Amino acid sequence: MKRELGIIGIGNVGSMLLHKFTELDLIKEEDITVANRSPEKLDSLEKKYPALNVFRNNIELAKKCDNIMICVEPLNLPKVLKEIQPHLNENKHIMISTSMVAMKDIERFHSGSVTIFMPTLISMVDGGITIACHNGRVNEAEKEFFESLMGNFSEVKVMGEEDINLSQNMTASFPGFFAEIMLEFVKAASKRSKSVTDEELEHMLLVSLLGASRLLLEKNMSFEETISRVSTKGGITYEGVKVFEKMLPEVFDAALEASTGRYKVITELASKEAAELM
Known part of the structure; x- marks a missing residue:
């Protein structure tokens, strides 16, 4: 699977992930596309990462990328998914950086592969545990892409959705x-x-x-x-x-x-x- 990635939302989580992906050369800068609702943040990203692909809206990113990380607040997630839904298909792997939206609700908008994950601030220093949950449509190549990517700067722990609520208290919180x-x-x-x-x-x-x-x-x-x-x-x-x-x-x-x-x-x-x- 080609190491290309789209990131929607460049707040604390999205910016940390972008930094680790580029710092460790896990994905080439030119193979990363970002979109964010704050144009000022995008302007600063273009200066810091000159080869980065920067889009001013989520729809264009969803059209372009097959691997999409969505790093927005839980209560904003349904609106983002609704916005990009027309451009999602079975080839798209959606990775959601919050566990506080249930898999069944994410699957209202996307019938393909979905990974829910909880990153941790400790990953800034190449540590901590990233909790992840894959739905039944995530294939082995997609699992390998996600787990090897995040495994470069954290320990990845895959578990059932029912265990994430408690477990994130031991990791992300x-x-x-x-x-x-x-x-x-x-x-x-x-x-x-x-x-x-x-x-x-x-x-x-x-x-x-x-x-x-x-x-x-x-x-x-x-x-x-x-x-x-x-x-x-x-x-x-x-x-x-x-x-x-x-x-x-x-x-x-x-x-x-x-x-x-x-x-x-x-x-x-x-x-x-x-x-x-x-």
């Missing part, structure tokens, strides 16, 4: 969750610090986190094993761990309930929007 948890940890430590600055506290946490992640992954250590090796009964770590063990389950249950609940609300709103456009 994690940088935000992690940053908030660490921020609150720094605030708590800062109250007790005599002369160590917040920036120094953040740095110590980040370096320790990076080392802890490597330790667990490279030594194949479980969370439980790590706790037992670091936390000696009666020691300072043990006392902190006991507090986390008591208080964190309620916090994480509430956070997951909130995030997965909002996911369902957005999915239902997008489904209603898709139905009204038919």
